Structure formats: C-alpha cells, structure tokens
Amino acid sequence: MTQTPPAPDARRFRVGFDVGGTFTDFTLLAEHSGELHYFKVPSTPHDPAEAIQAGLAHLMQEHAVAGPELVHVGHGTTVATNMVIERRGSRSALVTTRGFRDVLEIGRQTRPHLYDYNIVKPAPLVPREWRFEITERVAADGSVLQPLDEDEVLAVARQLAAAQIESVSICFMHSYRNDAHERRTRDILAEHLPGVYLSVSSGILPEFREYERMSTTVLNAYVGPRMSGYMRNLVSSVKNMGVGAEPATVHSNGGLMSVDSVLSAPVRTCVSGPAAGVIGAAELGRAAGFPNLITFDVGGTSTDVSLVADLQPLFTSSRLVADYPVKTQMVDIHVIGAGGGSIARIDDAGALKVGPQSAGAVPGPIAYNRGGTVVTITDAHVVLGRLNPVTLLEGRMAIHADAARAAMQAQVADPLGLSVEEAAYGILRIANSNMARAVRAVSTERGYDIRKFALCAFGGAGGLHAAELARDCGIGTLLIPQEPGTMCARGILLSDISMDFVQTLMAHATPGGWAAVQDALSGLAAKARAWLSDEGVAEPAQRLTAVLEARYEGQNFEIPVPLDGMTLMALEEFVAAFGAAHIREYGYDAAGRTVEIVNLRVRAVGLVPRAPMARVAGGTSLACAIKERRAVYFETGGWADTPIYRRALLPVDVPVAGPAVIEEMSSTTVVLPGQQARADQYGNLIVNLNL
Numbered sequence: 001m002t003q004t005p006p007a008p009d010a011r012r013f014r015v016g017f018d019v020g021g022t023f024t025d026f027t028l029l030a031e032h033s034g035e036l037h038y039f040k041v042p043s044t045p046h047d048p049a050e051a052i053q054a055g056l057a058h059l060m061q062e063h064a065v066a067g068p069e070l071v072h073v074g075h076g077t078t079v080a081t082n083m084v085i086e087r088r089g090s091r092s093a094l095v096t097t098r099g100f101r102d103v104l105e106i107g108r109q110t111r112p113h114l115y116d117y118n119i120v121k122p123a124p125l126v127p128r129e130w131r132f133e134i135t136e137r138v139a140a141d142g143s144v145l146q147p148l149d150e151d152e153v154l155a156v157a158r159q160l161a162a163a164q165i166e167s168v169s170i171c172f173m174h175s176y177r178n179d180a181h182e183r184r185t186r187d188i189l190a191e192h193l194p195g196v197y198l199s200v201s202s203g204i205l206p207e208f209r210e211y212e213r214m215s216t217t218v219l220n221a222y223v224g225p226r227m228s229g230y231m232r233n234l235v236s237s238v239k240n241m242g243v244g245a246e247p248a249t250v251h252s253n254g255g256l257m258s259v260d261s262v263l264s265a266p267v268r269t270c271v272s273g274p275a276a277g278v279i280g281a282a283e284l285g286r287a288a289g290f291p292n293l294i295t296f297d298v299g300g301t302s303t304d305v306s307l308v309a310d311l312q313p314l315f316t317s318s319r320l321v322a323d324y325p326v327k328t329q330m331v332d333i334h335v336i337g338a339g340g341g342s343i344a345r346i347d348d349a350g351a352l353k354v355g356p357q358s359a360g361a362v363p364g365p366i367a368y369n370r371g372g373t374v375v376t377i378t379d380a381h382v383v384l385g386r387l388n389p390v391t392l393l394e395g396r397m398a399i400h401a402d403a404a405r406a407a408m409q410a411q412v413a414d415p416l417g418l419s420v421e422e423a424a425y426g427i428l429r430i431a432n433s434n435m436a437r438a439v440r441a442v443s444t445e446r447g448y449d450i451r452k453f454a455l456c457a458f459g460g461a462g463g464l465h466a467a468e469l470a471r472d473c474g475i476g477t478l479l480i481p482q483e484p485g486t487m488c489a490r491g492i493l494l495s496d497i498s499m500d501f502v503q504t505l506m507a508h509a510t511p512g513g514w515a516a517v518q519d520a521l522s523g524l525a526a527k528a529r530a531w532l533s534d535e536g537v538a539e540p541a542q543r544l545t546a547v548l549e550a551r552y553e554g555q556n557f558e559i560p561v562p563l564d565g566m567t568l569m570a571l572e573e574f575v576a577a578f579g580a581a582h583i584r585e586y587g588y589d590a591a592g593r594t595v596e597i598v599n600l601r602v603r604a605v606g607l608v609p610r611a612p613m614a615r616v617a618g619g620t621s622l623a624c625a626i627k628e629r630r631a632v633y634f635e636t637g638g639w640a641d642t643p644i645y646r647r648a649l650l651p652v653d654v655p656v657a658g659p660a661v662i663e664e665m666s667s668t669t670v671v672l673p674g675q676q677a678r679a680d681q682y683g684n685l686i687v688n689l690n691l
Contacts, residue, residue: 013065014072016492017052018273019043021078022300022341022361023460024051025486025666028059029493031071034614036490037063038483040393040460040666043361048079049233056241067242072608074492076250076273079230080223080266084125084322089222090166090197093130095156095185096214097173101131104214107325122323125222130163132156134172134185140506142177153185157192167197167221171214176206176504197224204265205327207599208504212318212327219324220267227266231259248497252330254279254313255498255605258535268328270321273488274304275331280491281456282308284481287613288684292453293479294439296469297487298461300341300378301358305334305438307448308456314442317502317601329500329601336438340378340461341365344427346415352423354430367404368397375411377431379404380424381464384633385642386661386670394665421633432469439473454479458487463662463669463685468635471672471689482616482647482683485666497535497606501528502599509550509578509595514571520600521546525566528604537606549599550578552590558598559585566602616683619649622656627663634659634673650679 012031017024020043028037039059044050059065083089094104104124113119134153137146160168168189175182179202186200199221205213234247248256251268254275262269274297281295285308293308307314316332318325337356341364344354354377363371365378367387381387382404389401405420413423443450454477457466466478481487501524507513525544532542544566549558559581561574569577579589619625625645632642640659647664650656655678658671662685669685671677677687 011065011069013063013070014074014493015056015059015070016074016076016276016489017055018076018276018486018488018492019048019052019079020273020299020301020488021045021082021358022339022364023485024048024055025489026055026059027483027486027489027493028063028065030063031609034612036482036614038486038489038666040486042397045361047233048077048230049237052234053237053241056238060241068244070243071245072493073238073243073245073247074250074256074495075234075247076276076488076492077230077269078273080227080269081271081321083223083226084219084270084324088226089125090225091164092126092167092169092218092222093132093160093163093165094126094169094171094214094218095132095134095153095189096171097137098133098135100173100210101128101133103211104131104218107211107215125218125324126169130165132159136172136181138172138174138178138181140174140177142174144178144180148181148184150184150188153188154192157189160189160193160196165193165196166225167199168193169199169201169214169218169221171201171210171217173210174208175202176208176213179206197221197228199224204267205502206504207327207502208506209327212325215325216267216327219321219326220265223266224263227269228263231262235259250276250492250495252328253315253498253500253603254331254491254495256492256495256608257497257499261499261535267326270326271304271330271333271335274306274333274335276491276495277304277458277488278306278308278313278331278333278491280487280494281458281481282311282313283491283494284684285454285456285479286311287682288479288680288686290454290456290477290479293456294443294450294453294475296435296439296455296457296459296462296466298435298457298459298465299339300364300460301337301339301360303336303338303435303438303459305336305435305442306332307442307446307453309448329502329603332442334438334442336434338377338431338434340376340381342377342431344375344377344380344412344430346412350416352412352416352426352430354427355434365404366407367399367401369400369403373407375404375407375427377427377461379408380427381461381668383408383420383424384428385631385639386464386633387668388644388663389630421638425633425635428465428468432465432472435465435469436472439469450474451476456481458484458667460485460667463667467658467670467672467675467687467689476689478685478687478689480669480685480687482685483664483666484669494610496608497532497537499528499531499604501531501602501604504599505597507597508553509571509575509597511571513597514574517548517597517600518568521566521568521602524600524602528602532604532606535606541607543605543607545603545605547601547603548574548597549601550595550597552582553594553596560601613682615681616652616679618652618679619646621651622654625649625651632659632661632670636673640673647679647685650685652681653678
C-alpha cells in the first residue's frame with residue numbers, strides 16, 4: 001500500500017469507489033485543491049471490473065488525471081456477501097477435531113422466531129461428506145491432550161485432491177490457546193494440495209466459542225478463491241490504466257487494508273461498502289455540527305441503517321451474513337431487503353408486498369428499460385413524478401415513465417381496485433414502514449432517544465424516502481450530503497488503515513490474572529504494530545487502542561470495558577469500571593463477585609492524510625436554481641405543481657420551502673409540503689421537518 005508521492009507542488013488525486021448491486025459509485029478528490037468530483041455507472045454483476053474500469057477511465061479522462069497522479073485508490077465491495085447470498089462460492093471442505101464435524105450444522109439451537117415453524121436453517125456451506133475429522137485434541141488451557149495424527153491428515157489430503165476441492169477450512173478445538181496442530185495441518189495440506197485456498201481458524205479468529213469460530217473460518221474459505229480472483233483482476237485493471245497505487249479495500253470495521261490482507265481474510269469485507277458510508281457520515285456530522293446521527297443508506301437492493309452517537313459509530317463483533325454467523329469486529333449495521341430495485345407484488349392472500357426480492361442491476365426496474373418486467377420501488381417514484389420521468393445521471397440514463405405507469409396499472413392498481421397513484425404511493429408506504437422498523441431497531445429498541453438524532457440519508461434512493469420516514473419516526477432533522485448516491489465511495493476517502501486483533505484470556509481479575517492481561521496486551525500490541533508496518537504505515541501515524549471484555553463468573557456473555565489507549569489501569573479501577581458498565585447494560589452489578597476477563601481486543605489504526613472539507617460557493621438565487629416545474633404526487637393534496645431544483649445551484653443558507661424536489665447526478669431529494677430545506681456551506685442539505 002505504500003506509494004512514492006509526487007513532489008509537494010504536484011497534482012495529487014485520491015479516488016474511492018464502491019461496487020454495489022445496482023450501481024458502482026466513484027468519488028475523486030483533488031488533494032491539491034480540495035475539490036470533489038462524483039460519478040456513477042451501472043454495475044456489471046458478471047464482471048465487476050468492467051464497471052470499475054469504465055468509471056475510473058471516465059474520471060481520469062474528464063479531469064486529465066495521469067496515472068502517477070492518482071496516489072490513493074480505495075475500494076469498497078459487496079462481492080463476498082453476494083457470493084454467500086447467491087451460493088456462488090467455492091467447492092469447500094472442513095478439517096476439524098474428531099467428534100466435532102457436525103458443530104457447523106448443530107450451531108446454537110437458537111430460533112430467530114421462537115414460534116414460527118416455517119423457518120428453515122440455511123444449509124451448511126460445507127456438506128457433511130466434505131467435513132473430515134482428525135485425531136488430535138488440545139485442552140482449554142492450551143495443553144496437548146492428544147497429539148496430531150499426521151497420517152490421517154495425509155489421508156484426508158488425498159481425498160480432498162480426488163474430490164477437486166477448491167478451499168479447505170482448518171478448525172480444531174481450543175486452537176485459540178495453542179495453534180500448533182492447525183499450523184502443522186496447514187503445512188501438510190499446502191504441500192499436497194498446491195493451489196487450494198486454506199483458511200485457518202487461529203489466523204482468522206483466535207477466539208473462543210467454537211461454533212462462531214468455525215462458521216467464520218468456513219465462510220472465509222467459501223469466498224476465498226473467488227474473492228482472490230476478483231482482487232487480482234482489480235489490481236491488474238488498475239495497473240493497466242497506468243496507476244501505480246495498489247488498491248486498498250475497506251473492511252467491515254470501516255478501515256482500509258491491503259490486497260494481501262484481503263486475500264488472507266476476505267471474510268472481513270462482508271459489509272465493506274456500507275461500513276465506509278457510516279464512517280463518512282460520522283465525519284460529515286463532525287463538520288456539520290450533528291454529533292448524533294442515524295445513518296440511512298438506501299441503494300438499489302437493500303437499506304442499511306446504523307447509529308452514530310457522539311460522533312462514534314457503533315461496532316459489533318458478531319452478526320449474521322446471509323444467515324451465517326460471522327464473528328469479526330465490524331460496524332453495527334442493520335440491513336433489510338428494501339431498495340430502489342425491490343419488487344412489489346400481490347401475495348396469495350391478495351395483500352401488497354414489497355421486497356426483499358430485488359430486480360437488481362439486471363434486469364432492473366421497468367423504467368430503466370433493461371428487460372425488467374416487474375414493478376419496483378423505483379417505478380413507483382417515477383409514476384409519482386418524484387424521480388425525473390425523462391433521464392437520470394445527468395442525462396446519461398433514459399427513463400421510460402410510460403412503461404412504468406402501464407405496468408403499475410396492470411400489476412398492482414387493477415388487481416387491487418386502486419388508482420395508479422394510490423398503488424404507487426401504497427408501495428412507498430409499505431417500504432417506508434419496513435425502513436422505519438430498521439431505524440427503531442438501532443435506536444429506540446437500544447435505549448436511545450430518537451428525538452436527539454438527525455437522520456443522515458444517502459444512497460441513490462435515501463433522499464426519496466427520508467422526509468416521510470423521519471416524519472413517521474419522530475425525527476426532526478435530515479442531513480443529506482452532497483451527491484448522496486456516492487456517499488460510501490466518499491467515506492472510503494475518509495477511512496484510515498485499520499485492523500482488529502483479539503486474544504481469549506479467561507483470566508480472573510486478580511493480581512495474577514492482571515499480570516497475564518499485561519503480558520497479553522504487550523503481545524497483541526507488538527502484533528498490531530507489525531501489521532501496520534507491513535501495511536506501509538510509518539510509526540508516527542500508528543495508533544493503538546484496547547478493550548477488555550469481561551463478565552461475572554458464571555455469566556455467558558461479556559461486556560466491553562475500553563482502556564485509555566493502551567494504558568492498563570489499576571486492577572481496582574478496572575473492577576469499578578466493569579461494575580459501572582454492567583449497570584449500564586443490565587441495570588445492576590454484583591459487587592464482590594469474581595470478575596472474569598474473557599477477551600482482549602486491540603485496534604490498530606494507521607492515519608491516512610485527508611484534505612480539509614471544502615466549502616461550496618452555491619448559486620446566486622433560488623430562481624436561478626430552478627430547473628423546471630412538474631406535477632409531483634404527495635400524500636396530502638395529491639398532485640401538486642412542484643419546483644425542481646438543481647442542487648449545485650442552491651444558494652447557501654437560503655430556505656427552500658416544500659413541496660420541492662432537489663435533483664443532482666447521483667440522487668434526488670423530496671421535500672414535503674410544510675417542510676423547509678437549506679444548503680449549508682459544505683454542500684450538505686439540511687431539512688427541518690417542523691415536527
């Protein structure tokens with residue numbers, strides 16, 4: 001990831017791009033001037049590199065960027081997640097301790113809905129016939145109870161070769177304590193299975209809880225070979241364009257990592273692009289004066305909702321990816337299947353349903369005229385006049401409003417006995433209801449007062465839904481960034497290099513246990529600094545922070561207690577801090593009961609230079625910003641003659657009264673009657689809902 005910089009007075013550019021299910025978004029930053037340029041092209045699911053090359057070539061040509069002037073290439077992707085969702089991963093096997101091959105299928109025996117007997121667990125990514133058991137056993141304290149039977153490993157290697165397996169997961173019991181057997185097994189398999197992708201649990205997740213560790217390791221192997229091919233194509237494509245900077249990829253904790261790190265742990269990219277959007281929103285909130293945000297990212301396939309409190313995104317170390325547990329540190333994002341491409345249909349009971357099925361990029365909504373035949377949320381916006389009924393993307397994409405209206409009439413309105421407008425608005429109401437549940441899931445259901453938060457809406461369709469959604473949820477302010485459809489790509493340019501490291505301790509909060517914590521902290525710090533150095537981060541730009549996860553003895557789940565950087569407080573102070581954290585989490589503490597320190601986590605951060613947020617000049621008057629007027633449908637009053645504004649020409653701090661529609665290249669924002677919007681000095685659109 002290191003790059004020899006041009007001379008200080010040379011032109012320098014940084015680009016971030018996010019490969020989504022419907023569009024691939026680009027943001028180009030001119031470091032020397034602070035100017036931002038935005039672009040987006042339809043995604044090419046058959047080969048994501050095609051859209052990347054097309055967009056990057058356009059930006060470089062339009063702004064006369066020479067390859068050596070592009071000093072940073074940041075990349076966000078949902079390729080790994082899509083592989084799991086669509087079951088397009090590799091032919092994968094699992095090698096584990098004898099007696100434990102069915103852990104992957106047994107899981108935790110929990111049910112997402114206790115009384116719903118129609119729910120079916122997803123099939124394991126590794127079928128039972130490709131899950132192999134090896135004689136070996138390490139105890140919970142790391143001691144060897146039974147040596148590794150290397151002859152059995154050799155026999156398994158022959159079976160794997162005969163089955164033409166593409167990837168292998170290695171996950172032994174308690175390898176987080178002692179990984180010698182996993183490392184030896186890896187070496188034997190690597191020798192006899194050249195070219196096969198190997199995923200080792202002690203390298204992917206050296207943490208206790210065998211099911212989550214096995215699931216994460218298996219998912220890493222499942223996506224590994226295809227993700228490796230994708231990354232190599234990306235590197236080759238960028239290099240062939242004369243760009244010397246190696247692409248850095250955003251991973252699930254919102255930080256950047258090198259190609260080599262992605263190749264060894266692609267499972268860390270499962271919420272790559274959406275995580276960058278949350279990081280970017282937090283930086284945007286800092287500049288705009290909104291420390292508390294609910295981020296609302298509506299794309300073509302899904303809606304991603306997260307929460308930023310006091311400028312800090314919330315993180316989680318465990319979540320489901322396509323119903324499979326993944327236990328890596330990541331931005332806490334709630335995802336629902338509601339986006340511009342979400343399909344509207346009438347179910348067997350005659351009720352209108354919206355999503356989670358999506359028309360995606362191909363064939364897409366009917367209005368895009370790419371072969372789509374079923375009505376989507378985007379078609380509803382076109383029918384209601386909220387989306388431009390002629391073109392999008394500043395004239396680069398034609399819209400076929402008549403086709404969308406005819407399909408809405410035939411597929412939804414006539415069967416339900418509604419007018420076309422009622423049918424289209426009904427689709428939006430159902431979608432907004434689903435989105436509102438996601439907003440409440442990350443806010444009020446976790447004890448946050450939603451009235452203290454602004455809704456930061458982005459993604460191609462965020463501005464179309466934000467005003468009604470905020471009104472329904474009781475949120476009084478909207479914050480919509482400039483070119484919100486490219487916010488995730490912009491967030492990539494605001495992301496630092498980072499990685500999370502973990503070690504399971506299982507030590508009591510006693511003087512002896514505290515010494516073990518100190519030793520572990522020093523060891524993880526050395527590992528973290530070594531990783532940063534390998535990523536090309538100079539020592540002055542390196543930052544480390546640590547968290548201890550603890551519980552009362554006998555409890556099942558732990559609570560994080562952050563340290564002040566890497567400074568370990570006195571034992572008594574830690575016990576008091578844990579008690580306070582336990583009260584916040586559960587409403588009580590158990591003073592005097594033994595505290596058990598379960599995990600130690602260290603976050604390694606390499607600071608990336610950032611250009612200051614540029615101020616925008618804006619237009620001279622609202623009259624000059626009006627592009628046209630057209631009929632737009634609203635819930636109150638029906639069709640209304642509505643001004644359509646060019647966002648770039650809105651004057652700074654001049655109120656825009658609703659109803660209004662504000663258009664820009666990557667997105668459209670709807671301002672409802674009675675609401676008021678204004679553009680701030682940084683180009684953000686702030687909407688007051690007057691609740």
